[in-house]
Amino acid sequence: MFKQWRKIIDQEFSGRQAYRYAERIGQYHRIQASPGYRAAANEIIPLLKRDGVDAELVSYPARYGDRFLSHYSFKEWHCRSAELWIETPERERIARFEEEEISLVQRSVSTPKQGLTAELIVIENAQEEESYRNTDIKGKIALVQGIPSLVHALAVEKYGAAGLIFENLNDYPPLRTRMDMPDTRQYTSYWWNTDQEQKSFGFVVSPRIGSRLKSLAGRQTVNLTAYVDAELYEGTYENIEYFIPGRKKEEILLVSHLCHPYPGGQDNASGPGTLMEVMRTLTRLIKNGKLPAPELGIRFLMMPEMYGTCAYLEQHPERIPNTIAALNLDMIGADQNKGGGPLCVEQPPMTAPTFVDRFAYQLIDELAKNTGNFTGTSTYSTVHHLKTRFSGGSDHYILSDSTIGIPCPMLIQWPDRHYHTTSDTVANLDQNMMKIAGMAAGLYAYGLAEGAEEDWISYLFFHAGKIQQELNGAKEWIFKQEFTAEETSHALDLFISYEQYAIDQLEKYGDVRGFTKLRELAVWAKGVQDAAAQTIRDIAEQQLQFHAGKSESQAVIEPWEKAVNSRSIMGPLRITDELKEYQEKMAWVRDYESKVPLGYSDFIFNWMDGTRTAGELVRMTKLETGLYDPRYVEKLLELSLELHIIQKVMVQTELIGELK
Numbered sequence: 311m312f313k314q315w316r317k318i319i320d321q322e323f324s325g326r327q328a329y330r331y332a333e334r335i336g337q338y339h340r341i342q343a344s345p346g347y348r349a350a351a352n353e354i355i356p357l358l359k360r361d362g363v364d365a366e367l368v369s370y371p372a373r374y375g376d377r378f379l380s381h382y383s384f385k386e387w388h389c390r391s392a393e394l395w396i397e398t399p400e401r402e403r404i405a406r407f408e409e410e411e412i413s414l415v416q417r418s419v420s421t422p423k424q425g426l427t428a429e430l431i432v433i434e435n436a437q438e439e440e441s442y443r444n445t446d447i448k449g450k451i452a453l454v455q456g457i458p459s460l461v462h463a464l465a466v467e468k469y470g471a472a473g474l475i476f477e478n479l480n481d482y483p484p485l486r487t488r489m490d491m492p493d494t495r496q497y498t499s500y501w502w503n504t505d506q507e508q509k510s511f512g513f514v515v516s517p518r519i520g521s522r523l524k525s526l527a528g529r530q531t532v533n534l535t536a537y538v539d540a541e542l543y544e545g546t547y548e549n550i551e552y553f554i555p556g557r558k559k560e561e562i563l564l565v566s567h568l569c570h571p572y573p574g575g576q577d578n579a580s581g582p583g584t585l586m587e588v589m590r591t592l593t594r595l596i597k598n599g600k601l602p603a604p605e606l607g608i609r610f611l612m613m614p615e616m617y618g619t620c621a622y623l624e625q626h627p628e629r630i631p632n633t634i635a636a637l638n639l640d641m642i643g644a645d646q647n648k649g650g651g652p653l654c655v656e657q658p659p660m661t662a663p664t665f666v667d668r669f670a671y672q673l674i675d676e677l678a679k680n681t682g683n684f685t686g687t688s689t690y691s692t693v694h695h696l697k698t699r700f701s702g703g704s705d706h707y708i709l710s711d712s713t714i715g716i717p718c719p720m721l722i723q724w725p726d727r728h729y730h731t732t733s734d735t736v737a738n739l740d741q742n743m744m745k746i747a748g749m750a751a752g753l754y755a756y757g758l759a760e761g762a763e764e765d766w767i768s769y770l771f772f773h774a775g776k777i778q779q780e781l782n783g784a785k786e787w788i789f790k791q792e793f794t795a796e797e798t799s800h801a802l803d804l805f806i807s808y809e810q811y812a813i814d815q816l817e818k819y820g821d822v823r824g825f826t827k828l829r830e831l832a833v834w835a836k837g838v839q840d841a842a843a844q845t846i847r848d849i850a851e852q853q854l855q856f857h858a859g860k861s862e863s864q865a866v867i868e869p870w871e872k873a874v875n876s877r878s879i880m881g882p883l884r885i886t887d888e889l890k891e892y893q894e895k896m897a898w899v900r901d902y903e904s905k906v907p908l909g910y911s912d913f914i915f916n917w918m919d920g921t922r923t924a925g926e927l928v929r930m931t932k933l934e935t936g937l938y939d940p941r942y943v944e945k946l947l948e949l950s951l952e953l954h955i956i957q958k959v960m961v962q963t964e965l966i967g968e969l970k
Contacts, residue, residue, distance in 0.1 A: 311672075311765045312757050318600050319752050323591045325745030329736075331357065332575065332583030332643065332744070336736040339411045339572040341499075342614035343372035343386040343547040347569055351548045354568075354586065354612070358552070361590045362597065365552040365610070370621040373544040374504050378620040379708075379881030380955075382503050386545025387417045389538070394475070394513045397427060397533040399526070405513045407538075411572045412732050414538070415458065415476065415512030416499035421538045428472050430532040432524050436461045437900065447471045451534050453523050458498055458512070460899055463892040466510045473536055474512040477520030482725040485649055490727075492518040497571050497730040502542065503887060511538045549613040549622055552589055554596065554604060560822050561607035561629070562755045563636035563716065564588065565705050567615035575736035576650065576726055580643030582612045584748040592752055604759035605823065606634070619705045620881055623714065634822060635666045636718035637754050638706040641726060642747035645740035649727025652694040653678075653747065656720040658710035659700040660804065660934050661916040663811035664717035665773055665819075666758070671697045672772060673750040673757075674721075693746065702882075702909040712916045713880040717815070721747050763825040770816060770828060774835040777809055778842040785846055789853060791936040794860045801933040802850055806843040813839060870944050871925030874959040875918060875951070883915050885946065888953040898949065906942050910935075914943055920959050 334353055339346035351367055358365045376383035392407035392414045405413035428451045435441045436454035448470035454461050455478050465471040478496045481487045495514045502509055513536065515523070526532045550568065553561075566581035589610050595601040609629075613619055623630060644650025655674055657667035678691035700710075709718035723743075728734040757765065784805035788798055813835050820828035877883065886903065889895040913931040922930070924947055932938045950956040 325741035328584045328587035328744040329741040331586045332579040333736050336575050336579040340569045341416050342569045345388050363589045363593050365550050368549045369546040372547045378624040380879045380883050381617050381620040385542040387542050389540040392538040395535045397535055412495045412497050413514050418511035418538050419509045420540050421536050425535050425537040427535045430527050430534050432527050442469050463896045467508045467892050473510050476514050479517055485725050485727040488517045494731040494733045547614050549618045552610040554608040556604045556607035559632050560634050561609050562758045563609045563633050565611045566639040568612040569614040573735045575734050576644045577641045581639040584744045587748050588752045606759040608755045608759050619708045633716045636709045636716050638720040640704045640722045642721045643739040643744040644723050648738045651723045651725045654698045654722050656698045658717050659916050661712045662710040662717045663808050665812045665816045666717050667719040670719045670754050673753050677746050677749050702912050711882050766828050770831050774838045777839050781846040794862050804933045809839050873924050875956045876920035876959050878957050879955050883955050902942050902945050906939050
């Protein structure tokens with residue numbers, strides 16, 4: 311597809327320029343709503359204008375009480391200085407904000423001006439209340455591991471610790487374990503939502519320093535002195551927006567979050583650095599007449615992750631129905647020989663059926679091919695890349711949420727050895743990787759905005775040819791789950807219906823572009839899909855003879871499962887942000903949230919449309935993900951109703967229990 315355009319864009323697009331943009335971004339400490347983030351944004355605007363891109367800076371209030379869709383705003387934070395010293399047995403500095411910003415827990419508040427001297431105490435299993443029994447930590451500085459909000463609630467708010475030292479370093483095997491990186495520090499932050507919350511300071515140390523502190527504390531009394539000069543105040547956070555206008559009202563959106571602490575090279579100077587080069591390349595080629603002006607608009611957004619996207623959508627709800635597709639660039643430039651993971655194209659959730667994730671992957675797959683065999687009969691790539699199912703965790707989960715409905719895949723390298731640590735430097739980036747991702751993003755946006763009908767007919771043939779493969783992959787996944795025979799059948803139906811809806815979306819795209827022949831061929835493709843569906847059902851029927859699945863049992867439908875609810879707020883719902891009392895928040899996270907995989911609730915809420923029963927939400931999520939925890943969902947919905955983020959819907963009782 312787009313062979314002529316690909317050649318033109320390839321000649322103009324510079325991986326080196328994308329890398330240089332990332333270098334400029336990466337020199338700033340870019341915490342959301344902070345002077346460092348603003349300085350980075352103010353650096354970017356003149357760079358883009360120098361290169362012919364007339365981007366603008368749009369500010370939003372950073373203060374408690376404001377809400378953008380489902381996300382609460384927060385106060386701006388500024389740290390002027392911070393240090394942590396061992397006083398006894400021998401004076402030694404183990405953290406200084408000015409030389410290593412991640413050595414301070416972000417959004418820490420000030421100590422007294424003269425500093426605070428206190429005894430060190432080590433708390434093992436700091437998220438468990440039992441760890442604090444018969445231990446006096448009041449006024450002391452505790453060395454801990456764990457989720458900052460949970461540990462803070464126990465150690466500081468309940469048991470009176472003066473401050474905390476975190477020695478967290480998450481494992482992401484096979485690329486990273488604590489033993490692999492003994493001298494790195496992990497990005498750690500508090501997230502305050504109200505003035506009433508009890509706040510404190512915290513520092514971050516490496517595994518090596520943490521082990522030494524434990525050893526010292528095990529032999530003698532260790533005194534520490536902490537100095538923090540920081541403040542929280544009402545301020546702003548900024549989005550960078552740019553628009554290439556089209557001839558129609560519909561548009562394509564490319565996003566990449568600009569935030570994260572210094573050094574933040576892969577996460578995420580790589581994304582906005584690459585996006586800036588996409589802006590520059592397309593703008594220059596269109597202005598010079600080498601590419602025609604697009605029929606659909608192309609909009610670019612760089613912002614604080616999640617919050618900036620919600621603020622943008624809150625400010626411009628009229629753009630949501632006109633945004634027919636988006637693409638999120640997050641962590642897309644790492645050298646795979648220096649700890650960068652495979653380049654993944656993550657699809658939206660199944661509640662946002664689309665063809666654009668496969669379109670994006672096709673672009674990546676073609677662009678990544680850089681070698682072949684001796685005779686030239688095969689070409690392939692030395693760049694590890696793949697297509698993955700939805701997981702969330704970045705701005706695509708906002709855009710693809712079922713209350714918003716913009717299909718948005720994500721480009722991301724995962725896992726990454728240096729993720730969220732002091733080791734995540736721009737030096738680990740690879741300009742060739744940035745060019746692959748940037749070329750894909752540019753062709754994705756411009757192809758959707760201006761691609762000719764014959765190009766999209768070519769894509770339709772590609773898409774139709776992959777349906778059998780996609781359904782076979784779904785079948786193989788389904789048979790690995792703990793499903794009954796009935797659930798296996800329902801899961802196959804779900805994945806088959808997804809394929810139907812994906813072709814429907816391609817047909818609707820043809821309507822937007824006025825592609826009559828594409829629409830006609832979409833009807834043909836549905837016939838291909840029907841044949842593929844029948845084939846996969848036949849195979850599954852035979853396979854069930856040898857793999858019967860779990861035994862069938864007649865489950866009792868609990869009263870809560872019969873309820874039908876709808877969502878009161880647009881955007882992904884986050885229970886922990888809604889709970890204001892630390893005891894409630896701690897109980898929810900400890901007893902429920904920590905017991906299920908990250909993002910489980912997002913799938914539940916995505917299926918909530920005001921017609922499905924609670925039991926159906928549980929079943930649909932199980933069919934999509936294999937995850938099943940009705941006890942968690944019962945409590946999730948109970949709390950959500952109490953917090954008024956969902957509401958009851960009155961329905962006829964005969965609808966209850968249908969798998970719609």
